[in-house]
Amino acid sequence: EAKRGGAGEFRFFASHMELKAQEIISLDQLLEKALENRWFVFFYQPYFRAEDLRLAGLEALVRIKVDGKIYNPSEFIDYLEKSRFLPKFEEWMFEEIEEKARRFRVPISVNVSGRSFSRRGFVERFLNKFSGEDLSLEITERVFIEDVGYASDVIKRLRGRGIRVFIDDFGTGYCALSYLRELAVDVIKVDRSFIQGVVEKKRDRDLVEVIVLLARRLGIESLAEGVETEEQLDIVKKLGFNYVQGFLLEKPLPEEELLSKYPEILSKDSQKT
Ligand code: C2E
Ligand code: MG
Ligand code: MG
Ligand code: MG
Numbered sequence: 001e002a003k004r005g006g007a008g009e010f011r012f013f014a015s016h017m018e019l020k021a022q023e024i025i026s027l028d029q030l031l032e033k034a035l036e037n038r039w040f041v042f043f044y045q046p047y048f049r050a051e052d053l054r055l056a057g058l059e060a061l062v063r064i065k066v067d068g069k070i071y072n073p074s075e076f077i078d079y080l081e082k083s084r085f086l087p088k089f090e091e092w093m094f095e096e097i098e099e100k101a102r103r104f105r106v107p108i109s110v111n112v113s114g115r116s117f118s119r120r121g122f123v124e125r126f127l128n129k130f131s132g133e134d135l136s137l138e139i140t141e142r143v144f145i146e147d148v149g150y151a152s153d154v155i156k157r158l159r160g161r162g163i164r165v166f167i168d169d170f171g172t173g174y175c176a177l178s179y180l181r182e183l184a185v186d187v188i189k190v191d192r193s194f195i196q197g198v199v200e201k202k203r204d205r206d207l208v209e210v211i212v213l214l215a216r217r218l219g220i221e222s223l224a225e226g227v228e229t230e231e232q233l234d235i236v237k238k239l240g241f242n243y244v245q246g247f248l249l250e251k252p253l254p255e256e257e258l259l260s261k262y263p264e265i266l267s268k269d270s271q272k273t
Contacts, residue, residue, distance in 0.1 A: 047245035109136035138163035141173030192226025
């Protein structure tokens with residue numbers, strides 16, 4: 001069935017064919033329908049305080065959920081960010097996060113693409129819409145390459161509003177040091193690729209240790225992402241990370257499962273209704 005697909009049609013959607021009478025669905029069509037029919041959902045992956053493993057916050061991770069099938073962002077996010085659907089997706093994201101920020105009583109962080117971040121007007125919407133909610137934006141080092149001055153200004157304004165800023169995938173972009181000189185951010189999330197190395201590679205462990213120290217000296221907290229084993233957890237705790245996140249501790253969960261495992265997340269107001 002999927003073999004008919006020409007350029008722009010994506011073979012990996014073949015398994016999706018039961019969906020609508022044998023039609024081949026391109027990524028473009030999938031996104032269009034996902035927006036139309038509200039197939040986007042957030043899963044939530046908790047992160048924990050390193051010292052006592054108490055839940056410290058949630059990261060919202062987008063999925064497309066349709067007919068029991070779930071698409072991960074690796075399958076659509078790059079395309080989405082370059083497509084005409086980005087504004088509509090942002091619209092959905094704003095609505096959804098606003099609702100959840102009210103419903104949950106723990107901090108929520110949301111991933112923001114460089115494309116969104118550097119679009120004038122995008123950050124203004126955060127500034128207008130949110131204040132006092134426990135909200136963080138996760139951005140990657142890439143956003144600084146384009147315009148450090150703009151990024152730095154926007155980050156100041158966000159933080160002025162009480163919105164926290166996390167640097168995601170820290171260490172995988174370009175020359176992080178010069179950015180750290182310019183930018184006041186709240187948390188750096190040290191990329192999973194470094195965390196994977198801390199057990200067996202002394203060099204990775206040393207590097208990570210220095211990153212954590214450097215951050216701390218600058219008043220920035222640190223989070224170890226992608227912790228998968230007890231050994232890794234043990235080491236990242238010793239290295240002085242403030243927070244840990246990863247499959248060992250918890251996977252990204254659909255809202256229902258999240259709330260049944262961690263009922264304390266619901267705010268008082270939501271529990272009544
Ligand atoms: P990220 O923000 O760095 O998110 C971490 C990714 O690693 C998530 O994949 C998560 O499921 C996965 N992960 C967490 N712990 C572990 C672990 O212990 N081991 C391994 N192997 N993986 C782990 P996911 O949800 O597929 O998201 C992938 C990327 O897509 C995210 O990377 C983020 O850059 C992007 N993304 C996700 N949601 C959104 C969104 O709403 N908007 C935008 N613009 N990008 C998003
Ligand atoms: Mg993230
Ligand atoms: Mg990350
Ligand atoms: Mg990552």
